[in-house]
Amino acid sequence: MTSPTTASPGKGPAIVPLPYDATTLLPLLGDGWRERLVQMFRGMLLGRTLDTRMLNLQRQGRVGFYGPASGQEAANVGAALALEPQDWVFPGLREQLIALVRGYDLPRYVHHLFGNDMDPAKGRQMPCHPSAREVQYVSMSSVIGTQIVHAVGCAFAQRYRKDRAISVAFFGDGATSANDFHSGMNFAGVFDLPVLFVCTNNQWAISVPTARQTAAPSFAAKASAYGFPGERVDGTDVVAVYHHVRRVRGAMAEDPHPHLLELVLYRLTPHSSSDDPSRYQPKGWREEAMARDPLARLEELLDRTGVLPASEREAIRRELDAEIRSAIQEAEVIPPPRNETLFQDTLKEPSWPLTEERDSFDREQGGHFP
Ligand SMILES: Cc1ncc(C[n+]2csc(CCOP(=O)(O)OP(=O)(O)O)c2C)c(N)n1
Numbered sequence: 543m544t545s546p547t548t549a550s551p552g553k554g555p556a557i558v559p560l561p562y563d564a565t566t567l568l569p570l571l572g573d574g575w576r577e578r579l580v581q582m583f584r585g586m587l588l589g590r591t592l593d594t595r596m597l598n599l600q601r602q603g604r605v606g607f608y609g610p611a612s613g614q615e616a617a618n619v620g621a622a623l624a625l626e627p628q629d630w631v632f633p634g635l636r637e638q639l640i641a642l643v644r645g646y647d648l649p650r651y652v653h654h655l656f657g658n659d660m661d662p663a664k665g666r667q668m669p670c671h672p673s674a675r676e677v678q679y680v681s682m683s684s685v686i687g688t689q690i691v692h693a694v695g696c697a698f699a700q701r702y703r704k705d706r707a708i709s710v711a712f713f714g715d716g717a718t719s720a721n722d723f724h725s726g727m728n729f730a731g732v733f734d735l736p737v738l739f740v741c742t743n744n745q746w747a748i749s750v751p752t753a754r755q756t757a758a759p760s761f762a763a764k765a766s767a768y769g770f771p772g773e774r775v776d777g778t779d780v781v782a783v784y785h786h787v788r789r790v791r792g793a794m795a796e797d798p799h800p801h802l803l804e805l806v807l808y809r810l811t812p813h814s815s816s817d818d819p820s821r822y823q824p825k826g827w828r829e830e831a832m833a834r835d836p837l838a839r840l841e842e843l844l845d846r847t848g849v850l851p852a853s854e855r856e857a858i859r860r861e862l863d864a865e866i867r868s869a870i871q872e873a874e875v876i877p878p879p880r881n882e883t884l885f886q887d888t889l890k891e892p893s894w895p896l897t898e899e900r901d902s903f904d905r906e907q908g909g910h911f912p
């Protein structure tokens with residue numbers, strides 16, 4: 543019997559391709575399928591370009607940290623386009639692109655990545671932890687799995703208020719081992735809540751492969767124990783992700799109930815700017831995973847369907863690159879958050895100890911507070 547403990551350490555997860563379904567599914571996109579493909583390409587390329595630029599900036603010491611999501615663009619863009627604007631998104635670690643595709647302003651996000659005085663989070667969060675109320679995107683929690691129960695709580699409120707919205711919890715394969723995964727899935731099942739669970743199975747939880755995460759045949763299989771459906775979808779195929787999320791979302795609009803989708807995909811970068819996968823990934827694993835690069839797969843589909851020829855793709859590439867460059871130039875010259883912001887947003891009416899502390903801090907700094 544193979545158990546997670548007997549799986550050979552260091553071998554890493556196998557690359558198990560799911561059928562590439564884009565051609566069959568394409569007609570299901572509806573009349574505007576050409577425009578949809580262009581939208582998908584633009585969104586996915588934005589994610590990829592931003593990752594490349596920001597990782598470079600981190601290596602140059604210009605931003606403190608960066609958490610890339612290369613390999614997960616199809617999951618992010620497919621899901622973002624399939625959900626309704628009124629739905630609440632509770633991300634895992636790598637769904638920032640969803641906020642951007644839903645309309646979160648790119649320069650605003652880049653200010654956040656620099657943690658400067660124009661960062662809406664006032665430099666209080668690590669980079670890549672945006673909170674975008676305007677697109678119903680909740681800040682991710684670095685504490686793995688906590689967003690799962692938050693999404694379930696939100697779904698409870700949505701049903702109580704008879705909102706026609708759902709909550710969507712994204713989380714990684716590693717998060718399925720957290721207590722909050724069980725609590726959230728169980729509560730959602732028992733109370734039959736309008737929550738869509740999306741497990742982005744990118745094969746790794748930092749250095750821990752999926753074989754050490756579960757002995758179950760899949761992450762999708764876990765849903766049946768909680769009394770609702772779970773399905774595996776090729777998370778490297780943006781058309782498949784879009785189609786299945788839209789299908790499930792449509793069914794939930796008719797008859798709200800929980801649902802789990804496991805998106806099978808591959809982490810094509812280090813876990814974050816702080817680790818070195820060559821220490822734990824088997825030689826050649828990434829190269830093999832690159833054969834299922836979601837962006838390359840979409841480009842292949844664009845070539846096959848004649849939507850967006852290479853020259854037009856190149857123009858979009860240049861446009862996005864310029865947008866990102868200009869956002870970086872703008873953000874990099876903004877100073878860090880002003881000292882007085884340290885005392886903001888704590889209490890509606892500041893207490894006397896807080897006021898005293900603020901005044902004494904201000905005196906020490908030369909008295910510049912307004
Ligand atoms: C409760 C908790 N335990 C451990 C960690 C350290 N940690 C940070 S990311 C991570 C792996 C998460 O893996 P997964 O859920 O698969 O998401 P991925 O990073 O692959 O997107 C771990 C264990 C943490 N942040 N919180």
Ligand SMILES: [Mg+2]
Nearest residue numbers: 714715746747
């Ligand atoms: Mg993972």
